[in-house]
Amino acid sequence: MIFIGSDHKGYKAKEYIQSALLTGCHKVVDRGPHSIDEKINYPNITQRVCQYMNPDEDLAILIGDTGIGMSLAANKYPGIRAVCAYDMYSAKAAKKHFNANVLCIGTRETDNEDLLSLVHMWMTTDHDFDKNMIDLILTDTLPKTRRM
Numbered sequence: 440m441i442f443i444g445s446d447h448k449g450y451k452a453k454e455y456i457q458s459a460l461l462t463g464c465h466k467v468v469d470r471g472p473h474s475i476d477e478k479i480n481y482p483n484i485t486q487r488v489c490q491y492m493n494p495d496e497d498l499a500i501l502i503g504d505t506g507i508g509m510s511l512a513a514n515k516y517p518g519i520r521a522v523c524a525y526d527m528y529s530a531k532a533a534k535k536h537f538n539a540n541v542l543c544i545g546t547r548e549t550d551n552e553d554l555l556s557l558v559h560m561w562m563t564t565d566h567d568f569d570k571n572m573i574d575l576i577l578t579d580t581l582p583k584t585r586r587m
Contacts, residue, residue, distance in 0.1 A: 494518030
């Protein structure tokens with residue numbers, strides 16, 4: 440299942456990407472906003488998406504002005520590996536090297552067609568588990584607190 444959400448700045452791109460995903464026979468869950476007039480802050484839409492997805496099975500796409508704030512918020516949720524992608528290399532690396540289950544993208548500098556290309560690259564790239572296993576395990580076991 441693919442969850443999708445945006446803040447109000449990413450609404451048009453969300454609708455465009457969701458339409459393409461549905462045309463490709465993907466099961467998509469739209470967590471909002473549901474109209475161009477629905478104003479929503481990125482932490483709220485990130486919560487709507489991340490609290491309902493199963494990080495071991497589902498994927499999610501978050502769309503905002505830059506995607507940076509959404510990636511920071513999404514990574515607060517257990518099991519979420521959210522990465523911002525701005526070009527084809529970063530979209531591919533997000534999945535191949537980091538097994539990102541949440542892709543965060545921004546509309547400020549990128550048009551809808553290019554955003555869709557990033558989504559497609561991310562979704563069709565396989566994770567190279569053997570090559571990156573140790574780094575992911577080490578990342579997952581980093582302490583949640585800091586030394587004072």
